[in-house]
Amino acid sequence: MTKRPFGAVAVDMGASSARFAAGWIEGGAIRYEVVEQMVHEPARGHWQIDFLIGLCRRAVRCAEERFEKATVGIDTWGVDHGFIDGDGHLVQDPVAYRHESHVKKFDEMVRHRKRLFELTGIHHQPFNTIYQLAARREEHADWPEAFRWQLLPDLFGFLLTRRMNYEYTQSSTTQLMGLDGLWCAEAFEIVGWPVPLQQPRKPGRIIGPVSYTVDLASVASHDTASAVCGLGDLQDDEVFLNVGTWTILGTVLDEPLPSQAAEDAGWTNERTHDGRVRFLKNIPGYYIINRLHSELKVEMPVPDWLATADYSFDGTFDYFNKDLFNPESMTAAVLELSSRTPTKSGHWAAMALNSLIAATAYQPAALGELVGRQFSRVRIVGGGSRSDRLCQGIADGTGLSVVAGPAEATVLGNLGMQFVASGEIPADELSSVIDASAETRTYEPGVPV
Numbered sequence: 001m002t003k004r005p006f007g008a009v010a011v012d013m014g015a016s017s018a019r020f021a022a023g024w025i026e027g028g029a030i031r032y033e034v035v036e037q038m039v040h041e042p043a044r045g046h047w048q049i050d051f052l053i054g055l056c057r058r059a060v061r062c063a064e065e066r067f068e069k070a071t072v073g074i075d076t077w078g079v080d081h082g083f084i085d086g087d088g089h090l091v092q093d094p095v096a097y098r099h100e101s102h103v104k105k106f107d108e109m110v111r112h113r114k115r116l117f118e119l120t121g122i123h124h125q126p127f128n129t130i131y132q133l134a135a136r137r138e139e140h141a142d143w144p145e146a147f148r149w150q151l152l153p154d155l156f157g158f159l160l161t162r163r164m165n166y167e168y169t170q171s172s173t174t175q176l177m178g179l180d181g182l183w184c185a186e187a188f189e190i191v192g193w194p195v196p197l198q199q200p201r202k203p204g205r206i207i208g209p210v211s212y213t214v215d216l217a218s219v220a221s222h223d224t225a226s227a228v229c230g231l232g233d234l235q236d237d238e239v240f241l242n243v244g245t246w247t248i249l250g251t252v253l254d255e256p257l258p259s260q261a262a263e264d265a266g267w268t269n270e271r272t273h274d275g276r277v278r279f280l281k282n283i284p285g286y287y288i289i290n291r292l293h294s295e296l297k298v299e300m301p302v303p304d305w306l307a308t309a310d311y312s313f314d315g316t317f318d319y320f321n322k323d324l325f326n327p328e329s330m331t332a333a334v335l336e337l338s339s340r341t342p343t344k345s346g347h348w349a350a351m352a353l354n355s356l357i358a359a360t361a362y363q364p365a366a367l368g369e370l371v372g373r374q375f376s377r378v379r380i381v382g383g384g385s386r387s388d389r390l391c392q393g394i395a396d397g398t399g400l401s402v403v404a405g406p407a408e409a410t411v412l413g414n415l416g417m418q419f420v421a422s423g424e425i426p427a428d429e430l431s432s433v434i435d436a437s438a439e440t441r442t443y444e445p446g447v448p449v
Contacts, residue, residue, distance in 0.1 A: 010415045049082065053156055071421065072217065074219070075219055083136075100326075151174070154221065161209065169203065169225035217417065230413030238377045247286075289302060289352045309350035381410070388443075
């Protein structure tokens, strides 16, 4: 294989699947190829770090083999983290965010919720890093303060380079970063953990060498932040909708909106790659669908299964019900909530997809009232953007045009920030290059494809 002079490899980890893609610039656009993809899940409540860092190392080898000079960038889901001891060794496999100990701490710390939202603008969720740190403090009171926690993308980066970093977009998911974009001392005091010496830093820079020809680049390391970056020039009248393990719906604001109305309605203020705000809501996504698919022992892949949905069956269930967060049996939990009883696989597929659409479709109007905007389009990215039924259902349910794609917006945003970090793309030209790189499809309300 002839090596290209320069390229980038994006490692993109969701909470149920992970992959890496090799990218390069050609004809004024970013071109890429997904090289490897795998499914992963926690074992006994912990992420299998060797499995995931192995993917990162294979991504580095891919960069070495395909390019004369290259960067690697890593994004993951939010909030989860690991601990490094004073000698630079990983203390234990990171605890997964759905662990029951986090729910316990969330309930115990209820009196702090209002103040924490005022300080951080982050919605109350049992998986937020602040509750995870509280759980670790209780479990490991003997841990010395020399133990430093690192959010997952930066943890993987440390294991590759031995350099510490707290990336800005990922740090904003923790409920420990203040509205000013710096660590919030009062939040750390509440949880009883020392404030990190290093403040969160915005992406778009080189962190350090991984090998002789490969550098680690800081990207928007929260996967949704990379996905929003991968949408290019998002307009004020557009809603973003990233459909994966979680369904994330929101818009971009210039400043945080930590209002009482936002808190009451479950909206949150996370950050973008350029320092603005992803004002969004976390909606349960394909996690529920994937669990149903597994427990029903459906042999075909999830997208093919959803394509068999029998829409003569009109059963639905409440996608937001807390009993679906991490039940022992998802099928049993759904049956308790469903309006009708499915009797065949196609019924289950229809009920799951229709319930996801119902949970999502009313959100843009509610968002518009909160932020004072009139929306005309929904930009859908992620694996769900490949589903005609989902995209048409969102168009019909919202009454808005739906622009689907790029499905790999997270990879595209990750690669784009790497090219900014390496100087291959000027920061002020990134959106236009991404716009030139994306393929999209449009769905209109009431106009079936």
